[in-house]
Amino acid sequence: MKTTRLIGASTFAVAALVLSACGGGSSAGTTSSDTGTAGASSSAATGGKNITLMVGVKGDPFYVSMECGAKEAAAAAGATLTTQGPDKFDATLQNPLLDAVAASKPDALLVAPNDVKASVGPLKKIQDAGSKVVLVDTVVDDASIGVSRIATDNKLGGVKAAEALQTLGVAAKGKVLVISTNPGVSSVDARVDGFKEKAAELGYTLVSDTQYSNNEAAKAAQIMSAALAKDPDIAGVFATNLFTAQGVATGVKQAGQSGKVKVVGFDAGPDQIKQLEAGDVQALVAQKPFDIGVQGVEQAIAALSGGSVTANIQTESLVVTKDNMAQPDVAKYIYKSSC
Template identity: 30%
Template sequence: MKKNALNRNKYAALLLVLTSTLIFAGCGNHQATPVISQAKESPKAASKEITIGFVVKTMDNPYFQLMNKGAQKAADELGVKLVWKAGQNSTDVAAQLNIVQDLNQQHVSAIVIAPIGPEAIVPAIDKANANGIPVVIVDTRANGGKIVSFIGYENLSTAAEMGKFVVDALHGKGEVGILEGSRGQSTTEERLQGYHKALDKEPGIKVVASQTANYSQDQGFTVTQNMIQAHPDIDFIIGSNDEMALGAIRAIQNAGKSGKIRVVGFNATPLALQAVKKGEMLATISNHPDKEGYLSVKTALEALKGNVVEATQMVTTEIVTAKNVDEFLK
């Protein structure tokens, strides 16, 4: 009887050990689940690659093609991945907003934006802020959201300088037409203010027409045609960018008024520089979009490193004429 009781005690002890082992094994599996789940929620933690999304208004404009070259150069030199995005045209606010939202969902490291709609882009900037993604604004200001830095140039004073150039070219007397950019954008509004600052104080200068052509060469052509028909004595066309100015040149040539109506542009794109060289365009303005692109990528990277960057960074501008155009064609 004692032997049977001893055996029963051994079996009970063995059963207790096995049960305890199973219980603790089960508890260990239960505790591991949140750790695996948390790792899946943070895929960026396993990757050291820095990806910078760069969103511009359109790639149809050579200005942004030059900006792309500068941005890519910076990305190559600094060892970051550049994701370049643009909508179909410079007025498609909704398309640009969707692009930025997609970059937010992809959790890129930083985002650079040249906004089409200064107000419309704010929710996308706010979303990036909430995700901890630094935002750099280039070329055109946004009207809200927290940004690391704005990179651009002094549109108003530069346009005023061009307006004074036009006054001097006309010897203080003549009729002028202005091809406006997309209204509501800071670049457009500041350039208009700058032109008028110089033109309006001259009693002999009359702005006979001012109409948007949305930074488009085709629209610049059409609007200039209308201006020439409505104001046959017009002396000068100011294009708020080179694409519109190049469209104006075509319209002037078609009207048989080459040499009678002069044109200036803005941006110093390759075709505009050639037009200045050939005498088709009197002047343009170099605002170095390649430098803007380079500085934007560099600034985004500095922000990611936790370094302090300047809230506003301006590139230099200068008027390009036949006298100095060769310096820009190199």
């Protein structure tokens, strides 16, 4: 993975104005526009363009926070934003929505594709029809798709998860487990790769191949319970996203091993923070989805106005613990449930 990029000055300018207004919240078909003085020059340049944000799954606090950033950036630019998303992170559910987007012919599409291969066809159709496509959070294998690709440095996030287990006291030769969502999702696959590489460096023993929850908390809990029944001396677990982390914490708690088995989750939604406060999860690797939403709109506007477009942007992540979660520079990146 490439070295994490610094967020551009224009991103900070927008984010500084609107970060306090972001509270999360997402629903299919919501729109946002602004014709006030803020962003008037951008509005003139882009002529009130229509932008669609296709999130990976509707209602996920990560994507809700991304929508908050995208809404505010679109309003500042005088553009109209429409948000859609499938009820589950599943390409068979998202692709029909993308086909509908193709029919509506937006000026730009910000999209978190559900599969590196299965999402290619619909996105190529949209791009070939003239819409500017910006990939946010996840990507596809076809490098020709997307004028810009914006995502967390997910491999580095996986490295941070392994380092967090070490900080939490999991010693070398300790047994660890990785529970992910589905294979073929670019973001979580990179997190697994980063974690495994660092875990090997730290001398940890993986008790099994990566287990998959299908992005369902209940299934993650079942996997965790079964793993502990088979191997009760598991010392640490890395759960690669929000819903998986919810389920892992539940499984550990049901097994009566809360605190003994160190759990590091990825993402920092409201439920994860509650589990962190309760001691069911010991650390979270938080992404910065608000920033991704802001930058996604900025790159789309640049592409539409003939400005300079950055092909690849990697945003940062940070480790959240019970001890630092109240610090202002950490708390502002905790995901929200509504804008």
